[in-house]
Amino acid sequence: MDLLNQSVPLSWFLLLSAALFALGIVGFLLKRNIITVFLSIELMLNAVNLSFVTFAHQWHAVKGQIFVFFVMMVAAAEAAVGLAIIIAIFRARGTLAIDRIDLMKR
Amino acid sequence: MNTPLHLWLIPLLPLAGFALNSILGRGLPRWLVTTIGLLAPLGALIVVLNAARGLIGYGAGLPALPYVETCPNPWIALGSLRIDFTLALDQLTLVMLLVVTGVGFLIHVYSVGYMKDDPGYARYFSYLNLFLFFMTTLVLAGNLLLMFVGWEGVGLASYLLIGFWFTKKSAADAGKKAFIVNRIGDFGFLIGIFLLLSNFGTLSFANLSALVAANPAWTGGVFTIICLCLFIGATGKSAQLPLYIWLPDAMEGPTPVSALIHAATMVTAGVYMIARTHFLFDRAPIALLIVAIVGAATALFAATMGLLQNDIKRVLAYSTISQLGYMFLACGVAAYSAAIFHLMTHAFFKALLFLAAGSVIHAMGGEQDMRKMGGLRKKLPVTFWTMTIAVFAIAGFPPFAGFFSKDAILYYAFQQGMNGKILYGVGLLTALLTSFYMFRLWYMTFFGETRSHDAHPHESPWSMLGPLSILAVLSICGGWIGYGEGLGRFGEYLAPATGKLPEIAATPHLELILSIVAVLIALEGLLIADKYYRRKPERPAKVAAAMPGVYSLVSNKYYVDELYGAVLVKPLLFLSRYLLGWVVDLGIAGGVAWLLAGLANFGGAILQRWQSGNIRSYAAWLAAGAAVVLLFAMTISAGGWAQSLQIILKAMGR
Amino acid sequence: MHVILFAVFAVFCLAGAINLLVQTHPINSALSLIVVMTSLAVLYLLLGAEFLAAAQVIVYSGAVMVLFTFVIMLLNAGREERTLGSRVARVIGLPAVVAILAVVATVILHTQGLGGAAMSQGFTTTEELSTVLFHELLLPFEVTSVLILIAILGAVALARVEGSSADDAERTGQ
Numbered sequence: 001m002d003l004l005n006q007s008v009p010l011s012w013f014l015l016l017s018a019a020l021f022a023l024g025i026v027g028f029l030l031k032r033n034i035i036t037v038f039l040s041i042e043l044m045l046n047a048v049n050l051s052f053v054t055f056a057h058q059w060h061a062v063k064g065q066i067f068v069f070f071v072m073m074v075a076a077a078e079a080a081v082g083l084a085i086i087i088a089i090f091r092a093r094g095t096l097a098i099d100r101i102d103l104m105k106r
Numbered sequence: 107m108n109t110p111l112h113l114w115l116i117p118l119l120p121l122a123g124f125a126l127n128s129i130l131g132r133g134l135p136r137w138l139v140t141t142i143g144l145l146a147p148l149g150a151l152i153v154v155l156n157a158a159r160g161l162i163g164y165g166a167g168l169p170a171l172p173y174v175e176t177c178p179n180p181w182i183a184l185g186s187l188r189i190d191f192t193l194a195l196d197q198l199t200l201v202m203l204l205v206v207t208g209v210g211f212l213i214h215v216y217s218v219g220y221m222k223d224d225p226g227y228a229r230y231f232s233y234l235n236l237f238l239f240f241m242t243t244l245v246l247a248g249n250l251l252l253m254f255v256g257w258e259g260v261g262l263a264s265y266l267l268i269g270f271w272f273t274k275k276s277a278a279d280a281g282k283k284a285f286i287v288n289r290i291g292d293f294g295f296l297i298g299i300f301l302l303l304s305n306f307g308t309l310s311f312a313n314l315s316a317l318v319a320a321n322p323a324w325t326g327g328v329f330t331i332i333c334l335c336l337f338i339g340a341t342g343k344s345a346q347l348p349l350y351i352w353l354p355d356a357m358e359g360p361t362p363v364s365a366l367i368h369a370a371t372m373v374t375a376g377v378y379m380i381a382r383t384h385f386l387f388d389r390a391p392i393a394l395l396i397v398a399i400v401g402a403a404t405a406l407f408a409a410t411m412g413l414l415q416n417d418i419k420r421v422l423a424y425s426t427i428s429q430l431g432y433m434f435l436a437c438g439v440a441a442y443s444a445a446i447f448h449l450m451t452h453a454f455f456k457a458l459l460f461l462a463a464g465s466v467i468h469a470m471g472g473e474q475d476m477r478k479m480g481g482l483r484k485k486l487p488v489t490f491w492t493m494t495i496a497v498f499a500i501a502g503f504p505p506f507a508g509f510f511s512k513d514a515i516l517y518y519a520f521q522q523g524m525n526g527k528i529l530y531g532v533g534l535l536t537a538l539l540t541s542f543y544m545f546r547l548w549y550m551t552f553f554g555e556t557r558s559h560d561a562h563p564h565e566s567p568w569s570m571l572g573p574l575s576i577l578a579v580l581s582i583c584g585g586w587i588g589y590g591e592g593l594g595r596f597g598e599y600l601a602p603a604t605g606k607l608p609e610i611a612a613t614p615h616l617e618l619i620l621s622i623v624a625v626l627i628a629l630e631g632l633l634i635a636d637k638y639y640r641r642k643p644e645r646p647a648k649v650a651a652a653m654p655g656v657y658s659l660v661s662n663k664y665y666v667d668e669l670y671g672a673v674l675v676k677p678l679l680f681l682s683r684y685l686l687g688w689v690v691d692l693g694i695a696g697g698v699a700w701l702l703a704g705l706a707n708f709g710g711a712i713l714q715r716w717q718s719g720n721i722r723s724y725a726a727w728l729a730a731g732a733a734v735v736l737l738f739a740m741t742i743s744a745g746g747w748a749q750s751l752q753i754i755l756k757a758m759g760r
Numbered sequence: 761m762h763v764i765l766f767a768v769f770a771v772f773c774l775a776g777a778i779n780l781l782v783q784t785h786p787i788n789s790a791l792s793l794i795v796v797m798t799s800l801a802v803l804y805l806l807l808g809a810e811f812l813a814a815a816q817v818i819v820y821s822g823a824v825m826v827l828f829t830f831v832i833m834l835l836n837a838g839r840e841e842r843t844l845g846s847r848v849a850r851v852i853g854l855p856a857v858v859a860i861l862a863v864v865a866t867v868i869l870h871t872q873g874l875g876g877a878a879m880s881q882g883f884t885t886t887e888e889l890s891t892v893l894f895h896e897l898l899l900p901f902e903v904t905s906v907l908i909l910i911a912i913l914g915a916v917a918l919a920r921v922e923g924s925s926a927d928d929a930e931r932t933g934q
Contacts, residue, residue, distance in 0.1 A: 006761060006762045006763060006878060007762065007875070007876025007877055007878035008762050008763055008766045008806065008876055008877050008878075009874065009875075009876050010874040010875055010876060010877060011868050011869065011871070011874050012766065012770075013766075013803070013807070013877065014868045014874075015865060015868055015869075016770050016773060016774075016803075018861060018864040018865055018868065019774060019777075019861070020773060020774070020777055020796070021860075021861075021864075022857050022858075022860060022861040023774075023777040023778065023780075023781060024777070025729050025853075025856075025857045025860070026781060026854070026857055027780060027781050028725055029722060029725055029726055029729065029849045029850075029853040029854070029857070030722075030781070030849065030850075030853075031781070031789075033786050033837060035786045035789075035790075035828065035831065035832055035835075035837060036780075036786050036789050038828070039780060039786070039789050039790060039793050039828065040780070040781075042793060042824070042828075043777060043780065043793060043796065046796065046797060046800055046820070049800070049816075050800060050803060050804075053804055053807050053809050053812060054807060054877075056807075056809070056884075057807045057808055057809070057877055058874060058875055062884060062888050062889055062892045063892060063897075065809050065811070065812055065884060065889060066889065066892055066893055066897060068809075068812055069812065069815065069889075069893070070900065070904060072815060072816070072819050072820060073904045073907070073908065074904070074907070075820070075824065076819060076820075076823065076824050076908070076911075077907055077908050077910075077911035078911070079824045079827060079828070080827065080911045080912065080914075080915040081911050081914045081915050081918070083827060083828065083831045083915070083919075084914065084915035084916075084917075084918035084919040085918055086831065086835070087831065087834070087835065087918070087919045088918050088919060090835050091921070096835065096837050098721045098722060099720065099721075099722070101721070102718075102719035102720060102721070722849040722853075723849055723852075725849065725853065726849040726850075726851075726852045726853030726856065727852065729852075729853050729856040729857055729860070730852050730853065730855075730856040732856070732860060733855075733856040733857075733859040733860045733863070736859070736860055736863045736864070737859065737863055740863050740866070740867060
C-alpha cells in the first residue's frame with residue numbers, strides 16, 4: 001500500500017496555479033459585467049494562494065501559509081469595499097457594463 | 107603752478123543738462139528749464155574760455171599744450187588692446203571748442219525766443235544739450251574710438267532734432283534719412299578704425315602720430331585705404347558726394363537746429379576728423395587728391411542746385427554743402443589750417459544766415475518760401491542788417507570774414523600743380539555761383555514789394571536779435587586773425603596741431619592778384635543777381651522758359667533722390683519684404699515654430715488615444731506590462747541585462 | 761490515489777474557471793467560482809495545510825462569495841449583452857496573457873529541486889500556525905483587523921443611500 005507515499009509533483013500544482021491565473025486575466029479582459037470582472041480578480045487571488053501554499057509545503061515554511069491567511073483577509077476587505085463601490089456606481093449610472101461607466105470624453 | 111583745466115566738465119555739464127531736462131523737464135516751470143538749458147553750455151563755455159585765456163595774454167598758470175586728461179580706469183584693456191577715456195586739448199581742439207561752445211551758446215540763447223511757443227520746449231533743450239555733450243566729446247577725444255562715440259552720438263542728436271516735430275511725416279522721414287545715410291558713412295569710418303587697429307595696434311592720436319613720425323618711409327598702400335575709409339565716414343557726416351542727400355531734408359527741423367548742427371558744428375566734424383588725422387593723410391597723396399576732387403565737385407554741384415531753390419532754408423542748406431566742399435578741397439591740398447580757418451568763419455556767417463532766416467520765418471509766421479517774401483527791409487531792420495553782413499561775408503567781400511578764408515583756400519589750391527589749377531577754376535566758378543544765389547536770396551527776401559499780403563511781419567525779440575548781433579560782429583572781424591603770410595597768426599597758432607601749410611613758390615603778388623580776381627567774381631555775382639532779381643524781376647522766368655529741360659533738371663536737384671530710391675532703396679525693400687520677410691521670417695522661423703508645435707500636437711494626439719476611459723483597454727495594457735516585466739525578469743535571471751536584451755531581440759527576430 | 765485526487769479536483773478547478781468565463785449571467789459565474797474555491801480547499805489539504813483549507817471554505821466561499829451573491833441579487837444584474845468588445849483588449853491583452861502563461865510555465869518546467877506532495881509528509885498543525893501568527897506576526901495580525909474595520913466603515917459609507925428616508929429619520933430622530 002504505497003498510497004500514502006505517492007506524491008504529486010509540486011510542479012503540477014504550480015502549473016495549475018499559473019493556468020488559473022491566466023484564466024483570471026482573460027476574465028477581466030473579456031467580461032463586460034463589473035461583478036464578473038471582480039470575480040475574475042478573486043480567481044487570480046486564489047491562484048496565487050495556491051502557489052504560496054505549494055511553496056510553503058516545499059520549504060516547510062509556516063510563514064507561507066500565514067501569508068495566504070493574510071491574503072484572504074485582504075481579499076475579504078477588498079471584496080466588501082469593492083462591492084460597495086459597485087452598488088454606488090449602479091445607483092449613479094444605472095448600468096453594470098464597464099464600457100458604459102466612463103466619464104472621460106473620447 | 108599749473109592749474110588743472112578740468113576738461114571733463116566740458117562734456118559733462120551739457121550731459122547733466124540733458125539728464126535734468128529730459129527726466130524732469132515736463133514738470134518744471136519754463137524759466138527753470140531755460141536756466142538749466144542755458145547754464146550747461148555756459149558752464150562749458152566758461153571752462154573753454156578759461157583754457158583759452160592764454161590767447162589773449164592771461165596765460166599765467168596755464169599748462170602747456172597738448173594737455174591730456176585721462177581717466178585712471180581704462181575703457182578697454184584686453185590683451186594688447188588698451189583704450190582709455192582720454193580728453194586731449196591742443197590748439198586745434200581749442201579752436202574747435204571755442205567755435206562749438208561759443209556759437210552753441212549763442213544758438214541756445216536764440217532758441218529761447220524762437221521755441222517760446224513750442225510745447226516740446228524742455229525736450230528741445232534736453233536734445234540740444236545732448237548734442238553739445240556728444241560734439242564736445244568728439245572734439246576732445248584723444249583716440250579714434252572715443253571720437254567715434256561722439257561721432258555716432260551727434261548723429262543720434264541730429265536725428266532727434268531733425269525729427270523734433272515728429273508728428274509731421276516729412277520731418278520724421280527726414281530724421282530717418284539723416285541717420286541712415288550717416289550710418290552708411292560710419293561703416294566706412296569703422297572699417298578705417300579696424301584697419302588702423304590691425305596695422306598699428308593703437309587708436310590714440312598721440313601714439314599714432316608719434317609712430318608715423320618715427321617712420322618717414324611709410325607711405326601709400328595701407329595708408330591710402332585707411333584714409334579713404336575715414337573719408338567715406340567724413341562724406342556721410344559732412345554731406346559730401348555721394349552722401350549729401352540728407353542735409354537738404356534736414357531743414358525740416360527747427361531753424362536753430364539747422365544753424366547749430368547743420369551749419370556750424372556737426373557737419374564740420376568730418377573736416378575736423380581729417381585735420382586731426384592729417385599725419386595719416388599726409389602719407390597718402392592719392393587719398394588727398396580724391397578728397398580734393400570730391401570736395402571741389404561737391405562744392406560746384408551743390409552750388410548749381412542752390413541756384414533754383416525757393417525755400418530759404420534749402421538755399422542755405424545747399425550753400426552749406428558747397429562751403430563744406432571748399433573745406434575738403436583745402437584738406438585735399440594739405441592746407442589743413444586753411445580748412446579749419448574756413449570752418450571757423452563759416453560757422454560765424456552760416457549760423458548768422460540761418461538764425462536771421464529763422465528770424466524772417468518767425469516774422470512771416472512760419473512761411474519759408476521766398477517767392478512769398480519781399481520788401482522786408484524796412485520792416486525787419488536788425489534782421490536785415492545782420493543778414494546783409496552775413497551775405498557779404500559768404501560771398502567773399504573784404505573785409506568780411508569769408509573773404510580771407512575762401513581766398514586762402516583758393517590760393518593754396520592754385521599752388522598744387524596742374525590738378526591744382528583745375529581745382530582752382532572749379533572753386534572760382536563755385537564762388538561766382540555762391541555769390542549769385544546768396545544775393546538772389548537777399549534780394550528776393552528783403553527787396554521789392556511785399557508779395558505776401560497775409561503776413562504781418564514784426565521784428566523778433568531781443569533774445570533772438572542779440573545772438574544775431576554778436577554773430578554779425580564776428581562775421582565782420584573773424585577773418586582778420588588770418589590776415590597775412592601763411593594765414594597769419596591763425597596759421598602760426600595751429601601749426602603744431604595741423605602741420606605746416608604747404609610751401610609756396612614765392613611768385614610776387616600772386617596772392618594779391620588771386621584775391622582781386624576773387625573779389626571781382628563776387629562782385630559779378632552781385633551784379634547778376636541785382637539784374638535778375640531787383641531791376642528786372644521778370645527775367646528769371648523768361649530764362650527758365652528758354653531752357654526747360656536744364657531748368658527742371660536742376661530745380662529737381664538732378665533727380666538724385668529719385669535715382670537713389672530706384673537703385674538702392676527699392677531693391678532693398680524688395681529683398682527685405684520677399685526674401686527676408688517671406689522666406690526667412692514666415693518660412694524658416696515660422697516653419698520651425700509650426701513644426702515644433704505640430705510635433706507636440708501630434709504626440710499629444712497619439713498619447714491622448716491611450717487615455718480612452720475604457721477600463722478594458724487599461725486592463726489590457728496592464729496585462730501587457732506585466733508580461734513585459736515577467737519576460738525581462740526571466741531573461742535577466744538567465745544572465746545579465748545585455749543578454750536579456752539579446753534573447754528578446756532574437757526571439758522577436760524569429 | 762493522491763494523483764487521482766489531485767487530477768479530479770484540478771479538473772474541477774479548471775472547469776469552474778472556464779465556466780466562469782463562459783457564462784453570461786453573473787450568478788452562474790459566482791457559483792462556478794464557489795466550485796473553484798472549494799476544489800482549491802481540497803488541494804490545500806493535499807498540500808498539508810488543514811487550517812487553510814478550512815479557512816478557505818469558511819471565509820472565502822462561505823462569506824465572500826455569499827456577499828457577491830447577495831450583491832448580484834440586490835442589483836438584479838441581468839444577463840450580459842453581447843456588445844462590441846474592446847479591440848485593444850483582445851489585440852494586446854490576449855497575447856499578453858499567452859506570454860505570461862508561457863513565461864511562467866517555462867520557468868516552472870525548468871526549475872529543478874521541486875519535490876512532491878504526499879500525505880505522509882504530515883500536516884501543518886493549527887498549533888504551529890498560531891504560534892507563528894501570535895508571536896512573530898502579531899503586529900500584522902492586529903493591523904489586519906484594523907484594516908477590516910476600515911473596510912467595513914468604507915463599505916457602509918459607500919453603499920449608503922444619500923437623502924433616503926433612513927437618513928431623514930436619523931436626522932429628525934436627533
